[in-house]
Each structure stands twice: as structure tokens, then as C-alpha cells.
Amino acid sequence: MFIKDQLTQVIHQVLLQMGFEVSTQEIHLEQPALPEHGDWSTNIALVLAKRVKMSPVELSSAVAKTVEDDISSFAFAYIKAVKAVSPGFVNFYLYNSWLHQELIELFKQGEHHYAAFDIGKGKAVQVEFISANPTGPLHVGNGWWGCYGDALARLLSRCGWMVSREYYVNDTGGQIRELGASILAAKRGKELPEGGYKGEYISLLAASYDEAAQAEVEGDEAADGQGAITAVEKAGIWAAKRILENIKTTCNRLGIIFDKYYSQREMEQSGALDQSLKDLDKRSLLYRDEGALWFKSSSLGDSRDRVLVKSDGEYTYLAADIAYHRDKFILRGFDRVIDVFGADHHGHVPSLLAGVEALGVQKGSLEVKIGQMVSLVGGIGTKSDADGSNLSATGAAVKMSKREGNVVLLDSLIDEIGIDAVRLLSLLSSIDQAVTLDLDLVKKQSMENPVYYVQYAHARIASIQKFAEVRGHAGLDRVNLNLNTLNVLRHPRELDLIRCLIELPDIIMSAYNELAPFKVTTWVRKLAGCFHGFYHDCRVIGDDVALEITEARLWLTEAVRIGLKIGLELLGVSLPESM
């Protein structure tokens, strides 16, 4: 049991003794920023004051006094002093052994259970992310939200959910025709059609679009029992498949492995869409107007009604998306679904939520996280920018557009700074934050990227542990680890390091609650910082280091290694043994 939980019990017990009806949930403990405010602090007196009609100062003093008077009666031996302080905080000062005890707890639980939770209880959650249209290669923004989605999935998994990662492939509709038209135009050396796609990849694809390719598409379509399709559609379908393969390769490079790439075309061909419409119709939520089929989404929180089937008989994107979510919830039975959208699609959210609600899915089962736009400044790709670098000479932010072909490719960025740097960089700040990425700076700073700071801590630990073996320090004996062994850890650097390390369970909990994996990044950087300080001031192995100090510090080092491992694995960043 963590010290924090034990201390909560103590406070609870005291409050009950004093005759106050409170639940343990109301008792909030935090580690104060300032050392003089103690190891733990609670604001319970401030919260309770009004209810019990006492002044906060009076109440906090009473609580502090009661704790002090009864200190020997608690099954809790770590309290050194308790102080009430204006405007009503109760601060607890503990013996250092409480930190050592936390380390023992960490080892007891081990890397698989420490800071892991069973909130999901094995229920199924699906995280859908990236889902970029297969009309062009992934750009940096896709990668940004992609790393977020993947890290979120890892976080959910650590919190007891059975996670599926999924990519929704919009491989049908007008955009695929436009893609096909662009390919054909490029092949014939004609002007690109209005609204066509312009990137370099179009001409590359066009060059390899031959009769065999056409035959391949025709064969597939015949197998699917579809009717005749136009030359434009053929080219579009073919190109989309090729592009999707390219997208998969890029995702795999980044360590983002989807359980499923879900094809919109296949779903439509399966008749799932019609079934979805029937379900909505059963609830009397559809009506016809001007030849189109409408969804009464305004009755479910949307700002207006939406068209599901156009007057030309084609389905809208929304119709397909509702059917897709029907598939997720009703057919596949996910208990929870989290969609990660770019901010450019957030207008779609109320309609989708209305659709999902209309299908009878419990409210709240679908959560949508909106990734703010990633704007780019500066240039990248020193060799040739032909494959899509955007760069304005002025260095002004350029809006990325697949259609305009001025995207900065995710692959280029990975080539430039590496996988770990991309992952950590994209997980540095909240997804709610619209970030500006200065590509010149990123390139220039690639050697001093924050990721190296963290990885370097790990490499140093690995180095110490190797050296320990060389010097013949026996393996760590976990069974007999006790407070006496760790008691010599008293250096401020050591205590700070432990203090930081043991925040991990709380960090993961709040990262989970807020769907904010970047909190893990922030923590991992802080931990690395504490470790570097410790490394600098506290030698682990050496002729002038006492044996019991070496032993205790080896323990501490191992604990930090576990913490770094948990953190970096959640972020999908590798842990180098040497650098």
C-alpha cells in the first residue's frame, strides 16, 4: 500500500474521531512544491470549514493537534510532525524512511504492476486514429496525432483495457474519383482537373499505372460482384491501394501497428450501410426532402439536420461513418470507442454523436479527441524537396494541403530526426494545444532533442549496471530488501529522485483520466533531470564509496530504470543501453 493511501486513512480516522462525516474521496493529498510545506499536504480543512461552520485556520489546527496527540495510535510510523498553516492547510512532515518504503513497494509490485491499474477490467476499447484519406502520403500532422493515438492506446492498456487500434480507410466516394482523374491526367500529360491532387507522388503512381494494374482492379471488382466501373474509378481505386500500402509502411516505421485497417468500400459493399439506415428509420429519425434522405440529427443535439443519402443515390460521409460506428458498437461490441480527429473535422462530431446515440449506444461510450492543428515553419529535406516540402522562403507558416501537394511528409521528418525524436516531440505537449513546429529548429536541434536527455539517463543507468557486474557486485536480492538497506539514501539528490520516481502512479492515473499521454512525457523528463543530478553528485561505485552506499544506490538506480522503462514504453520511445 502506498504511503499516500495510508496517510489518507489516518486523516480519515482523525476526522471521524472529531465527529465529521467525510469520505476518503474528499480527502485530497498533494506533495507541496515547497519543501518547507512538508512531504504531504491536505486542504481538507479549507474544504470542510463551511460545512462544519468553523474557520479553516481553527479547523486545520484542530486536525493537526488531534493527529499529533494520537500519533502513537496509528498503524503508521512515518509522521515526524504535523503543522497547520494559514489559510488552512495541514502539512505532514515525514521521516525519510517513507521514501525508502515507497521504493520497496515499487520493487514488490515490479515493472508490470507498478503504476498499472485495472480500471478497464479487461473490457474492450477501440482507439481509431490517423484515418487519413488514402489520397496521399502521411504528413507531419498525421504523425503527430498518430503518435498520440498510439500512446493513448498504450496508456489504456496499462489501465486494464483490451485495446484495439484501428485506421478507417475512406477509400470510396468523390475523392477517390478525383484521385483517379489526377492519375489519368498525369499519365496522359494533361492538365490536372479542378480540385485534383498535385503531389509528386501522383506522377510517380501514374507512371506505373499500366494495363496490368487496370486488370488487377477489374479482377478484384468482379470478385466483389460489383458492376462496371469507370476508368477514373479504376485508377482511383488502384492508386488508393498503393497509397495505403505506403501509409502502412510509414506507420510501421513509427511503431504504430494497427489491428485493423477498416475499408469503407468493403463496408458499403457488405450492405452494412443499408442496415444502419434501417435502424435509424425504425426510430423514425429519417425523412425525405428534395430527393435526399435526411437524418433528424437536430433532435439529438446537432445544430441542424444532415443528409445521409444524396438525391443522386450516393451515401454521404456521415451515413458511412454512422454505419461504421454501428459496426464498432453493435456488431463488434466495443464497450468504449475513442476517435482521434484533427481539428479540421471537429464540425463533424455533433452529427456523429447524434448518429451513435440514435443507434441506441449508451451516451458517453464514444469519446472524440480533437487534435489541434500542427503548423509548420521553416524547411526540411536538404536533398530534394520534390517529394513534398512546403517551404515558403519567408519562413511563414504554410497550411498543409494534400491537394496542393505542399505537405511535409512524415517520412521526411522521420528521415531527418529519427523515430524516437518524432515520437517524443509529438508527445511533448497536450493534444489540445495548437503547436507550431519550426522545422529548421527541429533539424538543428536534433542532437539536443529532449529525447536524448531522457535516453541518456537510461544509457547511464545501463552503464552503471554493467560496471557493477564488472566490479563483482552481487545481483540485487529482492527477497531480502528492507528499510535497513535503503536507510543510507539521505542525500538531497537521492531523496529528490525517489520523490519524483514515486509520482508515477499518480501521473499515469491522471494521464489516463485526461487522455493525456503527454503527462507521462513531462514526468519522464523530470525523472531524467533528477537522475542526472543524482549521477553528478552521487557516485554509485568507486573506491571511496562505502559498500552499503553502493548497494543502496544500485537499488535506487534499478528503481529509476524501471520507472524510465514504464514511461518510455508508454510513449513508444526506445531505451538505448549506450549512446
Place this chain on the structure above:
RNA sequence: GCCCUCGUAGCUCAACGGACAGAGCGGUUGCCUUCUAAGCAAUAGGUUGCAGGUUCGAGUCCUGCCGGGGGCGCCA
């Protein structure tokens, strides 16, 4: 015009409604016979866009402005 979102140091970003708003980069200055200097330490830098309100307490919550981004299709 309406809806969503963001506004914190020169730059990029942190801060469960808590105590004096913190890091990194960039600037200045120190530290390598020692387990990796991709490191450590010191120093400078702020009226948290503005104005009200709620609260014992507001960068955080509410209202209104101002500014950036996104969205308001029988596109996806």
C-alpha cells in the same frame, strides 16, 4: 454572423481550483585524472491577451470583449 478551440518568459511548451507561475531552447558564466560532459551548476528573462464575476484562494471555473486557428456542403 453562429459553433468549437487556443492565448503563460524572446521561442517551444508545463502548472489535480492551492502556498512564491515552472522547464527546455536561445543569452551570460563556471564544472571533465573518477560509473558516458548528449551531463551538472549559477544568472538574466512575467501585470498568465483585456475587463468583470464566483471562491478562503483563479493561469485554471463563469460572463463579456480582443487576437490566432478550425468548422459552419446533397465534400470527405
